[in-house]
Amino acid sequence: MLTDARVRSLRADTPGCAELIHFNHAGASLSPRAVAEAVTRHLALEGSRGPMEAAALVADRLSTIRLNAASLIGAEPEDIAFGSSGSSVWGMVFAALPPLREGDRILVGRHEWGGNVATMQRAASRSGARIEVIPCREDGSVDPDVLAHMIDDTVRLISLTWLPANGGLINDAEAVGKIANAAGIPYLVDAGQALGQIPIDVAKIGCDMLKSAGRKHLRGPRGTALLYIRPEFRHKLDPLFVDVSSGPLINGMPLLRSDARQFEMSETSVALLLGLGEAISLASELGVAAIRDRIGVVSASLRDRLRHVPGVEVRDLGSTYSGLVSFTVDGILASNVKSSLAEKGINIGANGVSYTPYDMTARGLQEVARASVSYLNTEDEIVQLVEAVEAIARMAKR
Structure with missing residues (x-):
């Protein structure tokens, strides 16, 4: 359980909480x-010792981070690859699937992330396959x-965005x-909004592949991502490209790694991975189940308050909600709502059609x-957000 005292301590250890109200x-x-x-500590070490030498000095720590990342989702360290963004690792593993042919079908959830859809559509257009x-x-x-x-026997992939970007639905x-x-069909899960927000057990989900960025609810740095590949599925993948780490030349031929790191390049930001490791350690310490409970309470309060604001409509789908609360204000674009709130020191997001x-x-x-x-948000912050949205809604009616 995340007590009020613990949340105060976590907020005190988060510099941004003293500067603004963050709902993004x-x-x-x-x-x-x-x-x-x-x-920053590792960047300083790179400056004093040399980047490659600094990486060698923290090799054991990097192995521990992989172990902790695997534990966070119920996997083994050899099932995990790190990358620079959720989109990049998703694209790499999608490109490694068997080539699409005319008449093949990809089945996707209605809430699929727009970047995933665009990538699949390009591949489908080239091959004569289709997305349904x-x-x-x-x-x-x-x-x-x-x-x-x-x-049927034409389905080549099932792709699901688990927690959509445009609202509180949990598929x-x-x-x-x-x-x-x-059915023996490859199953790819986009867990971008799930990692660090709700418990993940890849065995229970039954996914062959799962990806997430580190910058969202996990609270890691931008430029980090995690890719899981089920060990029994790895032999079905053929990476589009490799390097001296993922597929070094042996006797003139590339020898592909046997673990998920066949999708991991040797040139990476060790500093960012160390930052990601700290975020993973904190989530593990707090317990993702406790994080989920806290987010559920906070988001329920926000939804309830917004539902009572004239001119505001909560747009969340589903019956079990995540911590993403979507809404519209009559007569004003969401992007304008976002910019108006930013002027008051309140951060939110605004999603257009291209996202989902x-x-x-x-x-x-x-x-x-x-x-x-997040578990960092407080009831006082919710009140300030809702009062600011209410003022925007009143102005829109004038």
């Missing part, structure tokens, strides 16, 4: 002091029962996994404002 943790969270210090959207239940979540009836990733596993194109188009939405909470 789904975009990039406020890093704790230990994360920033780990990064899995219909939703009445609550707006992906319907596993309908998915089961869409399966049933485990139910989708059971269908994919039963299928879902936004299906619901006729052009933009949504997104206030994403």
Whole structure:
């Protein structure tokens, strides 16, 4: 349990909490002091000892970080690769799947991240394959029962954004996994909004591949990402490119690594990985279940207060919610709501159609404002946010 005293301590150890009110943790969270210090300390070491020499000095720490990252999602260290962004590791593993052919089908949730959709659409256009959207239940979540009836021998991939970027929905990733596993179809999960916010067990989900950035709810630095690959699935992947670490030349031929690090390049930011390691350690110390409970309480309070503001509509789908709270204000663009709040020292996000194109188009939405909470947020901050949104809504009516 995250007590009020513990939250106060965590806020005191987060410099940004003293500067502003941050409700954009789904975009990039406020890093704790230990994360920033780990990064800057190693950069200083690189300056004094040499970058490659500094990396050698912290090799044991990097191995521990991989072990801790694996433990956080119920995996083994050899199942984990680190990268520079969620999009880059997603793109690398997608490109390593067997080539698409004419008539092949990719099944995706309606809430799929726009970057993933764009990458899949390019591949489908080149090959004559097609992308099909899995219909939703009445609550707006992906319907596993309908998915089961869409399966045939032309389906090459099931891709699911577990927690969509444009609101508080949590899709049933485990139910989708059971269908994919039963049919023997590769299953790729985008856990960008899940890592550090809700407990993750890759075995329960049944995913073959899972990715997330480190900068969101985990509170790691930008420029970090995690990729999981199920060990039994690795032999089905053929990385598009390799280097001297992931596939060194042996007797004139590249020898691909046997673990997930076949997707990891030798040239990486050790400083950022050390910062990520501090964020992983903190999440493990606090307990992701406790983090989930705290975020649930805070986000429920925010949703309830916003629902009582005239001219404001909460846009979240689903019946079980994440810490992403989406809303619109009558007569004003979400991007303008965001900029107006920024003038008051309050950070939120604003998502357009390109972020979740299928879902936004299906619901006729052009933009949504997104206030994403962390265990760091307090009731006082919620009150200040809602009062500021209420003032914007009143101005829009004049």
